[in-house]
Amino acid sequence: MPNPPEAAELILRALLPADARECVSGDLLEEYRESRVPSAGELRADLWYWRQVGGIWLRAYWWLVAPVVLVLALFDTFNYVSSPLGASFGLPTGLPFAVQPPLVAVGLVAFATAYGSWRTGRWQGGFVAALGVSVILWSFAVVWSNATFYPFALLAQSDPQWIAAWH
């Protein structure tokens, strides 16, 4: 009988709380073997399986990541638009701006680890939660910095405050 990707299977079982682990992984395995592989082939069935695992992760942890990503994007935009002298405004914590994003990221990963372990009753659950949060934060950082580099540079070139600041 065909088997889904081992890594996906491991992540899925780590991701699910004890009472859902057997049933949900069994449902996916049955669907994979009985429907997906015969109708679409093993490669597409593997992709389908990975998508299901990703969806289950997102449903469990999206609320951890979405607000942080939103706040980071808002602060970054705000700092570019409002700070002609290069000063950066962060959260009102009294800490220097430079340490705030790393602290937020580390705090979030630590919280995800604790929450994931508590939710699933296993340390592997915390690891999978933290891993997902890290991957999403890094991906966001890469995409965001690349996507905003050019528009923010254009903004800086045409903003009289920025031009005055350079002079």
Next chain:
Amino acid sequence: MIVAGAFLAICDYNVVIVADILGSFEQAVLLAIVRLDDGAYGRAILNEVEMRLERDVAAGAVQATLERLERKGLVRSRLGSGTPIRDGRARRFYTVLADGLRALNDARKTHESVWRGFPRPLKGRG
């Protein structure tokens, strides 16, 4: 006066919550359980919902909905035996409770009441 107003507002809020207790996806999942009767377990429900909605549905969405419906007291579940194709992993079978049937009937009544008087299919003026 203010207290009376607040009380009415809370009552009104509760009426809205009760009337709007089921989303359309929740209705699809509940109806799938009713249709499947004794065979209503995760994968069968997923396939039934996909067939009725005519689109791919994520297994996680169905699972999350089933957990929510169970928390609301609209369905009950019990563990069944596994089969070789699932490597012996247990199946969780679902049954709709009386409150679930009531919620479905309420949702249908609301739906029909909202649509009453409109021709089918709905045509715009443009």
